[in-house]
Amino acid sequence: DAGVTQSPTHLIKTRGQQVTLRCSPISGHKSVSWYQQVLGQGPQFIFQYYEKEERGRGNFPDRFSARQFPNYSSELNVNALLLGDSALYLCASSLSLAVNYEQYFGPGTRLTVT
Amino acid sequence: KNEVEQSPQNLTAQEGEFITINCSYSVGISALHWLQQHPGGGIVSLFMLSSGKKKHGRLIATINIQEKHSSLHITASHPRDSAVYICAAPYSGGGADGLTFGKGTHLIIQP
Numbered sequence: 001d002a003g004v005t006q007s008p009t010h011l012i013k014t015r016g017q018q019v020t021l022r023c024s025p026i027s028g029h030k031s032v033s034w035y036q037q038v039l040g041q042g043p044q045f046i047f048q049y050y051e052k053e054e055r056g057r058g059n060f061p062d063r064f065s066a067r068q069f070p071n072y073s074s075e076l077n078v079n080a081l082l083l084g085d086s087a088l089y090l091c092a093s094s095l096s097l098a099v100n101y102e103q104y105f106g107p108g109t110r111l112t113v114t
Numbered sequence: 115k116n117e118v119e120q121s122p123q124n125l126t127a128q129e130g131e132f133i134t135i136n137c138s139y140s141v142g143i144s145a146l147h148w149l150q151q152h153p154g155g156g157i158v159s160l161f162m163l164s165s166g167k168k169k170h171g172r173l174i175a176t177i178n179i180q181e182k183h184s185s186l187h188i189t190a191s192h193p194r195d196s197a198v199y200i201c202a203a204p205y206s207g208g209g210a211d212g213l214t215f216g217k218g219t220h221l222i223i224q225p
Contacts, residue, residue, distance in 0.1 A: 037155070041217060042118075042202075042216050042218050044214075045212035045213060045215075047212070056205060056206075056212045090155070092157075098144075099144060099145045100162060100164055101162070102162050105157035107154075108156075
């Protein structure tokens with residue numbers, strides 16, 4: 001089975017622009033979470049989606065939004081990009097919403113904002 | 115929000131040494147994750163544990179729920195173990211939640 005996939009792999013945007021990142025979970029996984037990892041730091045929790053509903057949100061501004069589709073794939077949108085949004089964006093999928101299920105991470109999308 | 119602290123932040127050891135990485139968290143949890151991240155960003159789940167001890171090959175993870183502390187041990191360390199090791203706990207301490215991560219331990223095993 002294919003693992004978690006993310007697209008694009010790399011992206012360069014200019015301040016003020018908008019970006020959409022995509023994630024396809026492992027087949028059968030209904031939970032998708034998004035994380036931001038700034039260079040040298042651990043990942044920071046942005047959103048968790050389960051069965052197409054937002055189930056958890058980290059401490060990120062409203063410029064960040066996401067959605068989950070009927071096939072459980074997900075998109076992360078970031079508006080009005082700032083230089084500080086430059087980071088590796090990771091998606092993780094899991095069978096369940098519960099934290100005591102293994103998380104499977106995608107390879108990430110590296111976003112550079114200039 | 116759960117606060118997760120890891121130590122040490124950097125660790126360099128010789129091949130064959132016994133390695134210990136520590137993790138503490140602030141809010142009681144139902145499960146804790148240990149993950150491995152290689153250069154380039156890929157993250158692999160090593161363990162998910164809610165009590166006691168788990169072993170996989172040369173890796174051992176333990177957790178003390180009462181003390182809010184977990185450890186990851188590597189026995190007979192090898193250069194291929196060189197990576198960043200991260201512990202992660204539920205963001206709000208709940209049973210259905212995203213994860214909050216420690217800053218990671220950058221491990222280098224020298225031959």
